[in-house]
Amino acid sequence: MSIPTPTRTPPPTRDTGTPAYTDGTGTFHPTTRRLVAGRTLAGETIITVDACVIGSGAGGAPVAKELAEGGMRVAVLEDGDWHETASFTARPRDMTPRLYRDAGQIVTVGTPPIGLPLGRAVGGTTLINSGTCFRTPDHVLTQWQRDFGLAELTTANLDPFFRRVEREINVSRVPAGLAGSSARLVLEGAARLGLSGGHLFRNAKGCVGSGVCAFGCPTGAKQHTGITYVPRAWAAGATTYTGVTAQRVVHRDGRVAEVVARTAAGGTLRVRCRHAIVACGTLLTPALLAASGVGQASGELGGNLSIHPASAARAVFDEDLDPWTGVPQSAYVDGLQAEGIMFEGISGPPDQAAASTPRTGAAHRDLMLQARRTASFGVMVHDTARGSVRRRAGQTVIRYDLHPDDAARFQRGMAVLAEIFFAVGAREVVVPLAGVPTLRGGDVGPLTTARIRPRDVSAMAFHPLGTARAGADPATSVVDPDLRMHGIDGLHVCDGSAVPSSLGVNPQITIMALATRLAYHLLGKPAPEHEPVPTAIA
Incomplete structure (x- = not known):
């Protein structure tokens, strides 16, 4: 007589689609x-x-x-x-000095200095x-x-x-309706160039796309x-x-x-x-x-010490986009992941954009006057360099020098991102690389032919x-x-x-x-x- 093998009940499934992301009921509230x-x-x-x-x-x-x-x-x-x-x-x-260590002013020592x-x-x-x-x-x-x-x-x-x-x-996927205008444009442009991408998965429940994730979710x-x-x-x-x-x-x-x-x-x-x-x-x-x-x-x-150096390009369009509406980081393009380059959404309220827009003086003012018509998206590099963290004279010193190969990845990533923006009608694209002028008319030549060294890259970093x-x-x-x-x-x-x-x-x-x-x-x-x-x- 054969003994039947016990059957193992498979685990249930969990929905990770739009209803899971937008339904705010059932959250935990301690007594x-x-x-x-x-x-x-x-x-x-x-x-x-x-x-x-x-x-x-x-x-x-x-x-x-x-x-x-x-x-x-x-x-x-x-x-x-x-x-x-x-x-x-x-x-x-209001929130940066309250929620960030050292009011968000931690910076690496090296070439270039990188905010962390x-x-x-x-x-x-x-x-x-x-x-x-x-x-x-x-x-x-x-x-x-x-x-x-x-x-x-x-x-x-x-x-x-x-x-x-x-x-x-x-963890559930951002619905297209909450993804925001920058994500919509970049995913459309990436598809036209044959690059894979999609909407990100995030830890959210009942999200309404208020656009201020980095400053404490008010909902x-x-x-x-x-x-x-x-x-x-x-x-x-x-x-x-x-x-x-x-x-x-x-x-x-x-x-x-x-x-x-x-x-x-x-x-x-x-x-x-x-x-x-x-x-x-x-x-x-x-x-x-x-x-x-x-x-x-x-x-x-x-x-x-490894980090993910990251920066963002900005593209001006003829239409109003209101880029601060929707989930700031809602979409990705992974078509260059094999090269160590990931594209992820980045946006936020106007004062955040003002602090990170890579221009000064009148040029910065002109870009901010066009903020409603500006889309932005991030380039994140899988870094080659390794840094260190040491205590010196009672202070934490973070030493990190961007590797030349990673500067080249930024150049490559920004060129592809500019092409993505131009593919969906961008009038001009601004990249955070020193010496590269504003790109216009679909021409990325000034960027691809530039000599980009680590010191030319303006970046922040995440994920130490x-x-x-x-x-x-x-x-x-x-x-x-x-x-x-x-x-x-x-x-x-x-x-x-x-x-x-x-x-x-x-x-x-x-x-x-x-x-x-x-x-x-x-x-x-x-x-x-x-x-x-x-x-x-x-």
């Missing part, structure tokens, strides 16, 4: 906010928990929520503040990013397996964790960690301490003992714990680890990664494949610093998936295979 403000903590305060999570962004918030729901006592330390959605004014000049904006609040940079969600590309995971010994980080093994993250933050539609993971962690018993800056992780006999932090009131917070999870971000984590006397044996701590990278070999990495600090039990790193290399795409949900995987590992739980399968995903 209790477990917040302690550091400005109230003078003197010395001692608490005891199972896990202390340092940071509340893409790495810290997911691991805190999962550990709390798994039964651990969790404290989250955040040096920024908690901000109510109702306090977001949609004005960049980071969030500083509960939710971290997820509060002020564009919300774009790409899974880790398969070829990147293959590289990690080959170059860093991360054999378990396969597409199949990570899939359940991506599905869990995508459900938690409602609460963007599902950043501050209104998703952090409140769910509270519901499971975790407490968030704001205005608290971790100074060091104390370890004894190769084991974590406590985290020592400074409070906004000038006091000291000591968190006794078995697990310390460092999620301060790629630029801040190395300094905390160094101050704790860990992570320096390989000589890799603070090195291997790699300064405490993961790897199997302690001689060439800072943390092991399970994100544990080599040689220290109970100390883990789960932010962009542990991601071993550039992804070529936005890293938000890669960091979240790795953080979720870490939490499951610490809890001894199997992967969440039951999570729903998205109907479509990037």
